[in-house]
Ligand SMILES: Cc1cc2nc3c(=O)[nH]c(=O)nc-3n(C[C@H](O)[C@H](O)[C@H](O)COP(=O)(O)OP(=O)(O)OC[C@H]3O[C@@H](n4cnc5c(N)ncnc54)[C@H](O)[C@@H]3O)c2cc1C
Ligand SMILES: Cc1cc2nc3c(=O)[nH]c(=O)nc-3n(C[C@H](O)[C@H](O)[C@H](O)COP(=O)(O)OP(=O)(O)OC[C@H]3O[C@@H](n4cnc5c(N)ncnc54)[C@H](O)[C@@H]3O)c2cc1C
Ligand code: SF4
Ligand code: SF4
Ligand code: SF4
C-alpha cells in the first residue's frame with residue numbers, strides 16, 4: 060500500500076531497475092503504453108526501427124465524408140504529438156535491439172542506433188512491434204506491380220494523405236470506376252493465411268464513402284466474401300453504403316485481372332452472384348485491400364526475448380513473471396481502437412508488475 | 417491585479433538537452449535577471465524530467481521567489497511533471513508559467529540574433545503575466561482507495577480482481593443471485609474449448625476469496641449519486657431494505673439485456689434460443705434425443721435477423737455447429753448474411769465447421785419459415801453457391817431452429833444516463849467520453865463503462881475493456897488524492913440568478929444548483945438576517961475546465977480560475 064501524497068515516486072518492486080520500461084516499436088500500441096505509464100509516473104524508452112513515429116497507422120488519411128467515419132487516423136497524429144512532448148519518455152528512432160542479458164526486472168540491453176551502440180537497463184520490455192502489410196505481389200493473378208492501375212489500399216491511403224486526391228497512377232486522371240478487392244492476403248488457404256485481418260472491410264467501406272463524397276461521379280464496387288463489422292458505429296456506416304446506388308457490394312471474389320495491350324483499362328473476371336454466371340467487367344482503378352501478416356522479423360524478436368507464438372505466427376503473452384509483455388497488433392490483427400485499449404490494459408499490468416499500483 | 421512589488425519571480429532556463437544553449441548565452445541570462453520582479457535565475461539541462469523538476473522545486477522553496485517562469489520548450493513538455501508535484505508545498509503548478517521560446521522563437525526563426533530578440537519579447541511578456549498569477553489548486557481532496565463495480569458478470573469480476581490486486585477495496589454489486597453473469601450459461605467458448613467451466617469457477621472463487629472484494633448479490637439498483645471520491649450507489653435487497661454503498665470511483669459493467677424472439681411462428685417449441693441450445697449441449701446431448709415425436713436430426717441456426725453487426729451469435733453458432741457434428745452427428749445448417757470471422761482463430765473454426773460438414777448458406781433476403789408435419793421448413797435464397805435459374809430457393813426441413821435473441825441495452829442504462837448525465841449512443845448503449853481517445857471512460861470523472869452495457873462483444877474483447885477500465889480507476893486513485901490539476905470554474909453566488917443554464921450546458925455534469933447552500937449568503941437590504949439564496953455551484957472534482965459554462969452565463973457569474981480577465985488582457989496586450 061502506498062501512502063497518500065507519496066505517490067510522486069511510485070513504489071518499486073525490489074530488484075527492479077530504475078523503472079525504465081523499454082518499448083519496442085512506436086506504433087499506436089507502443090506510444091499509448093508509454094503515455095499511460097507516464098501518467099502513472101513510470102518512465103520509458105521507445106525504440107523505433109524507422110525514422111518516424113506512429114507505425115503503420117501514421118500514414119493513414121482522414122476518411123471523413125459528410126461526417127467523421129471513425130477511422131481513428133487522427134488519433135494517431137495526436138498521440139505522436141503528445142508523446143514527443145511528454146516528459147519521462149525517451150525516444151530513439153532508427154534503433155533496434157541488440158543483445159540482451161540480465162534478469163526479469165533488470166534487463167541489460169544493447170541498442171544499435173545507426174552505427175552507434177549504447178546500453179541501457181530496463182525493468183520491463185514491452186514488445187509492440189506490430190505487423191507487416193501483406194505483400195500483394197504474392198497474389199500474382201491480381202497483377203500488382205504488373206499493371207499500373209492496380210494499387211493497394213495502403214498506396215491509396217498514402218496518395219490521399221499526401222495529395223488529398225484519388226488519381227490513376229497511369230495518367231494522373233481521376234478514375235471513373237473503382238473496384239475494391241477484399242481479403243487480399245487474408246482468409247486465403249492458397250497462401251496459408253487462415254485468419255481474417257478484421258479491419259479491412261470497414262477500412263474499404265470508409266474509403267468508398269470518402270471517395271464517393273469527394274467525387275460523386277465515381278462508381279465503386281466492393282468485392283467481398285463476408286462483411287465484418289467493426290465497433291459500435293459500424294451499423295450506420297454499412298447501412299449508408301447499402302443505400303448508395305453507385306456503390307455496389309458484390310459477394311464474390313474476382314479470380315483474375317486482365318490488362319489490355321493498347322489501353323490501361325483493366326478487366327476482371329468473377330462469378331456474378333445475381334446471375335450465377337461468369338462475368339467480366341471493366342475498371343480503371345483496382346484497389347487491393349491487403350491484410351496484416353506477422354512481421355518478417357517476428358521470429359528473430361521472438362527468439363531473442365522468448366516470446367511464444369500462436370499457429371498463425373502472431374505473438375502470445377509470455378508468463379507474467381518473465382518481465383516481458385506484448386501489446387497491439389503483433390498479438391494478431393486488430394484496429395487502432397483495439398490496439399489502444401489493449402495498450403491501456405498492458406500499461407496497468409506493467410505497473411502492477413513493477414509493484415507500483 | 418497585484419502590484420508588481422509584491423511578487424518575486426524566479427526565472428528557470430531549460431536548455432532542452434543543450435538544444436537551446438546557443439540562445440541562452442551570458443548576455444541573455446543578464447537580460448533575464450534584470451527584468452522587473454525577477455529575484456533569481458536558475459539553469460537546467462532537461463526540466464521535463466520529473467526528478468529534475470523536483471530538485472528545482474526544492475531549490476525554489478529555499479529561495480525567495482514565490483512564482484517561476486520556465487524559459488524553454490512547449491508547456492506540454494512540463495505538464496505531466498507539474499501534475500505530479502506535491503500540491504501541499506509552497507509552489508503549485510499554477511505558480512509556474514512557461515515561455516515556449518523553443519517552438520515560438522528558436523524553431524520558427526532561423527536567424528539566431530532575431531530568435532534571441534523574439535525570446536526576450538516572449539519572456540518579458542510572460543514575466544508580466546506572472547505578476548497576476550494567483551495560487552490556485554492548493555486544495556486537494558483525499559480519495560479513499562475504494563471503488564464500486566456494478567454488475568457481477570465476467571467483465572465486472574475481471575475489473576474487480578484487477579482493482580483488488582492494486583490494493584483498492586472493491587464492492588461488487590450484482591442483481592443476480594450469484595456472480596457469473598451470462599457467460600455462466602455457456603459450457604464452451606469458441607476459443608477456450610473444454611477448459612471453460614474450470615476457468616470460470618476459478619474466476620468466481622478468486623473473486624469471492626479476495627480480501628479486498630466484498631460481493632453483494634441479489635441487489636436491485638435504485639440510484640447513483642455523488643462525484644469523484646464520493647459516489648454513492650443505492651441498492652435494495654429482496655426484503656425491500658435499502659442501503660447505500662460508497663466508493664471513490666465506479667465501474668459500470670451491467671452487461672446488456674436480451675429479448676428472445678417469440679413472435680408469430682418463432683413462438684413454436686421447435687424454435688429455441690442460443691442459451692437453450694447451450695443447455696441442450698451441456699448435459700452431453702441427452703436432451704437432443706429425448707424428443708419422442710421425432711428424433712432431432714436436423715438443426716438450423718438462423719443468424720443476422722437481429723444483431724447483424726454484433727459478432728457473438730456467429731461465434732456461438734459456429735462453435736455449437738461443430739459440437740453437433742462432432743459429438744452428436746446431427747445435420748447442421750447455418751443460415752446467415754455474413755459469417756463473422758473477425759475474431760481471433762475464427763477463420764480456422766469456420767473452416768473446421770465446413771470440413772466437418774456444416775452447411776453455410778448466405779442470404780440477402782431473410783429466409784421464410786413454415787410448419788410442415790411438425791418440422792420447420794426454412795426457405796432461403798442462397799447467394800454464394802451458384803444456382804441456375806433466377807428464383808431458386810432452398811428448402812431445409814429442420815427439427816430445431818436456433819434463432820438469436822436481440823441484444824438490447826440494459827434497462828438501467830437510461831436511468832444511469834439520466835442521473836449521471838452520461839450520454840447514450842444511438843442504440844441506447846452507454847457512451848464513452850470519446851470513443852477514440854477515451855474509450856471506457858465517461859464524461860463523468862470517476863465513472864467507467866465496460867462490457868455489454870457499452871456494447872455487446874465477445875468475451876476477449878469485453879475483458880480488455882474491463883482491464884482498461886480498471887487501469888483508469890487505478891490511475892485516478894493511485895495518488896490517494898485528487899488535486900485541482902486542471903483549473904476549474906467558479907461561480908460567484910451573489911451574481912448567480914439561478915437561471916439553470918449552466919448545469920444544462922456543462923458536458924461533465926459538474927454544476928449543481930443548491931437551494932440554501934453553505935456560503936450562498938446574500939445579504940439584501942430589507943432582511944435582518946442573512947438571506948440564503950439559491951445558486952449554482954461547481955463541483956471541482958467533476959469540472960474539466962472546458963470553459964463552456966463561462967460563456968453561457970447571462971450574468972457573468974462564472975470565471976475559470978486559470979484565466980481571469982486580467983490574464984487574458986495581458987496576453988492579448990503583447
Ligand atoms: C490495410 C490496413 C488498413 C488499416 N486500416 C485501419 C483503419 O482504417 N482503422 C483502424 O483503426 N485500423 C486500421 N488498420 C489497423 C492498424 O494499422 C493497426 O491496428 C495498428 O497499426 C497497430 O498498431 P501497432 O502499434 O500494434 O503496430 P504498428 O503500427 O505496426 O507499429 C509497430 C512499430 O514497431 C516498429 N518495429 C517493429 N519491429 C521493431 C524492432 N524490432 N525494433 C524497433 N522497432 C520495431 C515498426 O517499425 C513500427 O513502427 C489497418 C491495417 C491495415 C493492414
Ligand atoms: C448465447 C451467448 C453465447 C456466447 N458465446 C460466446 C463465445 O462463444 N465466446 C465468447 O467469447 N463470448 C461469447 N458470448 C459473449 C459473452 O458471454 C459476453 O461477452 C459476456 O458474458 C459479457 O459479460 P458482461 O459482464 O459484460 O455481462 P453479463 O454477463 O451480462 O453480466 C452482467 C451482470 O450484471 C448484473 N446486473 C445487471 N444489471 C445490474 C444492476 N442494475 N445492478 C447490479 N447488477 C446488475 C447481472 O446480474 C449480471 O450478473 C456469448 C454470449 C451469449 C449471450
Ligand atoms: S474520419 Fe478518421 S481521421 Fe477523419 S476525423 Fe474521423 S476519425 Fe479522424
Ligand atoms: S476484414 Fe473483411 S476484407 Fe479483411 S480479411 Fe476480414 S473479411 Fe477479409
Ligand atoms: S468549465 Fe466545463 S466542465 Fe467545468 S463546470 Fe464549466 S462547463 Fe462544466
Ligand code: SF4
Nearest residue numbers: 912913915916918969
Ligand atoms: S448560468 Fe449563471 S446565472 Fe445561470 S445558474 Fe449558472 S451561474 Fe447562475
